[in-house]
Structures are given as C-alpha cells and as structure tokens.
Amino acid sequence: MVAKSTILDALRESIPDCDTATKYLKKVESQFTDSSKTYASTLINKLFNEKYTGGDIREHILKISNTTSKLKPMDLGLKNEFLIHLVFTSLPEEYETFVVNYNMQPDKWDIEKLIAMCVREEERLKSSQGDSANLVKDNKKNFNKNAKPQGKAPQTEHHQKNSNAQVEKD
Structure with a gap:
C-alpha cells in the first residue's frame, strides 16, 4: 500500500493489484519499458534530422x-x-x-x-x-494610359555630360 500511495493516480489505476511489493514494482517497470523504446526512437530521429x-x-x-x-x-x-x-x-x-x-x-x-x-x-x-547592404529604390510606374507622365523630365545630353564630369572629378 505504501508503494501504491506514492504513485500518480493515473498510473496507479492502470496497474493491477498484486500480492507482493516486488510483483507490483515489476508491473510498474513494465509500464515504462515500451516508453523507453519510443524515447530512443525520438532521440535517434532528432539526431538524424538536426541541421x-x-x-x-x-x-x-x-x-x-x-x-x-x-x-x-x-x-x-x-x-x-x-x-x-x-x-x-x-x-x-x-x-x-x-x-x-x-x-x-x-x-x-x-x-x-x-x-x-x-x-x-x-x-x-x-x-x-564581409558586410553587405542592399539598395532599394522606389520605382513606381503609372499604368493608366490616359494619365500625364509624372516626375522629372529626362535629362538632356548636356546635363548628363556635366554630371559625369563631376563624378570623374570626385
């Protein structure tokens, strides 16, 4: 009775009564034998799938x-x-x-x-x-055919030459 009173209720109810404490402890042990196999399978599965x-x-x-x-x-x-x-x-x-x-x-x-x-x-x-950085530009396009173009006008060739010259100096 002493051994039985120290076991959880759910487990106690699943183990049949026995004449001696030794037999009762053998029944308790048999309840956990299969779970150790499951535990081993879980560990092995975890080992082989670990990344x-x-x-x-x-x-x-x-x-x-x-x-x-x-x-x-x-x-x-x-x-x-x-x-x-x-x-x-x-x-x-x-x-x-x-x-x-x-x-x-x-x-x-x-x-x-x-x-x-x-x-x-x-x-x-x-x-x-090394370190890296990504550049993201806002490139919105207007897909409405009747709408007037928005934004800056294209650069002229003269303006492009000046800006390239400035870059070369830098």
Whole structure:
C-alpha cells in the first residue's frame, strides 16, 4: 500500500493489484519499458534530422553530443567517429570544403577538437563574407494610359555630360 500511495493516480489505476511489493514494482517497470523504446526512437530521429541553421556552432555540436549521451544508458551509445560524421552531415553547404579536408586527413578528432575547428571555420566563413547592404529604390510606374507622365523630365545630353564630369572629378 505504501508503494501504491506514492504513485500518480493515473498510473496507479492502470496497474493491477498484486500480492507482493516486488510483483507490483515489476508491473510498474513494465509500464515504462515500451516508453523507453519510443524515447530512443525520438532521440535517434532528432539526431538524424538536426541541421545547423546558423547561430553558434558550438551550441549546435553540444546539442548533438548531449542527445547522443542520452542514448548511452539505453545501450545505444554512438562511437566518437560516428558522432563526428553526424555533426558534419548536419552542416550546410558552406562547410563542404571543411568536411572534405577532414576526410582527407589520416587522424581522427575527438569532440573537443571538432568544436575548436568548427568554431574557427565559422569565424573564417563570417569574415570572408564581409558586410553587405542592399539598395532599394522606389520605382513606381503609372499604368493608366490616359494619365500625364509624372516626375522629372529626362535629362538632356548636356546635363548628363556635366554630371559625369563631376563624378570623374570626385
């Protein structure tokens, strides 16, 4: 009765009564066995569908590493090499050269080296892209055939030559 009183009502009602506490605890354990399989499937699905979309690459790698560590108690732990390749497959096309360079090296990285190298590559990619600005002009057109043209008259050839000369001086 003591063990039964500490369990949630919804769970308590789904477990049949037993003669001994040991049998009752076995029934409780059986209620959670199937859910651990579902949990493992959810984690594996999350691992294979995880994609890096920007932000901090260190967080992305640690998130994948954390998810794989949750699989270890279920005897589904992944080897370090597989984890490294899993991270590489989650990276976008910008990292393709980086991944090829890793695959051509004879040595294998651990998770710490992977994080350090990915952070360095992220910084290199950010610096090579540089800053950019977009120019948007207001280009409204009047589609009414009967309307008179609006706005400035076209520049004459003389005015264009002066403005070009001024630009050349600048």
